[in-house]
Amino acid sequence: MYATYEELAAAFPLQGRPQRCAVAGAADEHALDAVMRAAREGYLTPVLIGPRSEVETVIGGLEIVEPYVLHDCPEGQNPAEIAVRLVRDGEADFILKGHMQTSDLLRPILNKQTGLNDRGFVTHFGLMEIHGYHKLLAMSDAAVIPHPSLADKAKIIEVCTEALRALGIERPVVAALCASETVSPKIPESLDAEELSAMGARGRFGDSIVVGPISFDLATSREAAEIKGYDSPYAGDVDMLLVPEMVTGNVMSKIWNSDDRNTLAGCLLGARVPIALTSRSASMKEKLTSLLLCSLLSSVTTRTGA
16 A cells, blocks of 8 residues: 555666656657656656657757657658557657647557557556545546446456556455445446446456445545445545546546645556656646656566566
């Protein structure tokens, strides 16, 4: 159990070389500033991909950290194609979206012949410090899959609990969120949550526990559970929130993000390497924490051979 990202980073000191971050579309001041700051912290080495002259112009206005690698990307070529090739050739450990459209970034990553989507499924994973909660809290897809089916939700749990276990959370507890704890045919999400809980009990998700259907207050507050008479050893102590659809997670994350006491970070999981999709409007703290998360996940995967 880690209360903060600082505790998480301390538990997984990067061994050997820093992780190599391939910045696809590196002629972007926001992305380069974050990457160079992260490089100063010692947990990544920048691998920049973009038109050489444009990238060098942006670099000229920043405090640069050596070493870094610059790959020229001719006009008209997708820099994400170069990023994917570098990962496949063992020259990059994870990818950061720079100045380019997300759809253009994902296209070569998801390419069935030459991409990185080995398991055929990519989802968004958030790991957050939420003021008032006693440990880091993960949340399922708030950015990629608008209306996940039951099968999608099962894959989301598989991918995200694998990441949590890689980060030392030995038996992740997942709360399948719903409006209440009552299973009703009128609320399809409650039926999904009930089935996912049964899947977890049968061992579908390895050494993980799925609780649901359960409301947000009972999942995150032991006091609320006691008041409502909800008897569960996992009430108020879950490791991950499985939201019923993307809009729910997106709204929740934006509400949390409006409070400076919270730290939100995230990345795409499921592909061969983590992929950071930080918004240009995101705070520097959020960008750095997302890069740290990618570095940690990439480093742990590399060491374990997963």
